[in-house]
Amino acid sequence: MFEKSLFAERLTGGSGIETLMNDLGHALAEGGGNIRMLGGCNPALIPGVSAVWRRRMEEILAEGDRFDRMMTVYDPPKGNHRFALALAGFLQREYGWNVGAEHIGITCGGQSAFFYLFNLLAGEFAGGRRKRVLLPVVPEYIGYANQGLGADFFSGTMPEIAHTGPHAFKYRVDFGRLKVGGDIGAICVSRPTNPSGNVLTDEEIAHLDTLAREAGVPLLIDNAYGEPFPGIVFTKIRPIWNENVILTLSLSKLGLPGTRTGIIVAHPDIVRAVTSMNAIVGLANGTVGQAMVAPLLESGEIRSLVGEHVRPFYERKAANARAWIAQYFDDALDYHVHESEGALFLWLWFRGLPISSAEFYERLKKRGVLVVPGHYFAIGSTEAERHASECIRLSFAMDDAVVEDGIRILAGEVARVYAGA
Numbered sequence: 001m002f003e004k005s006l007f008a009e010r011l012t013g014g015s016g017i018e019t020l021m022n023d024l025g026h027a028l029a030e031g032g033g034n035i036r037m038l039g040g041c042n043p044a045l046i047p048g049v050s051a052v053w054r055r056r057m058e059e060i061l062a063e064g065d066r067f068d069r070m071m072t073v074y075d076p077p078k079g080n081h082r083f084a085l086a087l088a089g090f091l092q093r094e095y096g097w098n099v100g101a102e103h104i105g106i107t108c109g110g111q112s113a114f115f116y117l118f119n120l121l122a123g124e125f126a127g128g129r130r131k132r133v134l135l136p137v138v139p140e141y142i143g144y145a146n147q148g149l150g151a152d153f154f155s156g157t158m159p160e161i162a163h164t165g166p167h168a169f170k171y172r173v174d175f176g177r178l179k180v181g182g183d184i185g186a187i188c189v190s191r192p193t194n195p196s197g198n199v200l201t202d203e204e205i206a207h208l209d210t211l212a213r214e215a216g217v218p219l220l221i222d223n224a225y226g227e228p229f230p231g232i233v234f235t236k237i238r239p240i241w242n243e244n245v246i247l248t249l250s251l252s253k254l255g256l257p258g259t260r261t262g263i264i265v266a267h268p269d270i271v272r273a274v275t276s277m278n279a280i281v282g283l284a285n286g287t288v289g290q291a292m293v294a295p296l297l298e299s300g301e302i303r304s305l306v307g308e309h310v311r312p313f314y315e316r317k318a319a320n321a322r323a324w325i326a327q328y329f330d331d332a333l334d335y336h337v338h339e340s341e342g343a344l345f346l347w348l349w350f351r352g353l354p355i356s357s358a359e360f361y362e363r364l365k366k367r368g369v370l371v372v373p374g375h376y377f378a379i380g381s382t383e384a385e386r387h388a389s390e391c392i393r394l395s396f397a398m399d400d401a402v403v404e405d406g407i408r409i410l411a412g413e414v415a416r417v418y419a420g421a
């Protein structure tokens, strides 16, 4: 019907993230039916959190012309100035970081922040040079995979696999193999990592920070699940920031995915560049999330929201999911669960699985369980592809009964697959 540009070929050729969001949207919008939706990345509706959003909406309605301004006035493309001041003040108080409003930029969700940042720092450069984004721990977030506007955009490195228990493992950055060559434009990690629930240690992050500075490229830390919010981190960590770090945050996993609010904390030059791109692509950002959250940053209430509601909720969900796996899985099978250190997922590795993760996904779907097959997360690394196609990601954010039932069905299907049935 029409000829597609090369740009369109890239963005319309099908992607893991599109399939995932469609599966998620249909399963949730259609009420789920008999589907156990363990595939998405939707945050849970947590009663204590939901009560705060309802209260904030009432406060906004009661506060003079606040509601009218929020709904009827475009923010500048950089984001709302009160929100930037509130966040900068909070980060100064919390961590002593030397940040001001000029270090903070808003985008329509973290997802678009990455589209801008990746294509700002990698791709085609003057004189025909090309640069790539280095992902030091692949399997890495499915949503990055198709964002680069160029071929061979990512260079992924497979981590070391440390066996931490009979059915448990953990990824560690393989610094021996990590090469930050002249063709690298940025280094990027999600912390906690989607899909594995790994949380890079402070030492690993410090080492990556040093490598990035030595190479003269920014270190992107994707904090979609991290500290200080949403704080879905079950280990003790110290977040870092300096003018070579681009920290991205999001209000989604705090419970506001519908407001599409992404945040970058970066050198003002980076913020200005992203703001320019945002003005062209999106004009302005959603106002609602920023209006809801700014006072929680100013008062510090966000700390109790995270510490008393969000983190304990997901920590309990993670523990339950692990317990159901131990209960339903046949101990004799060669399965391994990544240490659950944060985020909403368990990452399961079925060593020597006789079929691919894509085929396994289809078999599970027929039995009414949706997961995400591992191969989608193997970005820029053929070695990681082999490993990840023996893995699946499952979310534990849904109701307990759905998660338990899904794991029970999964356990039966895994046993049949290993048995060659």
Ligand SMILES: Cc1ncc(COP(=O)(O)O)c(C=O)c1O
Binding pocket: 041, 108, 109, 110, 111, 112, 141, 143, 190, 193, 194, 222, 224, 249, 250, 251, 252, 257, 261, 262
């Ligand atoms: C690691 C990671 N980064 C970024 C995002 C983007 O989230 P959003 O666009 O809702 O802020 C997600 C969403 O699931 C994610 O898991």
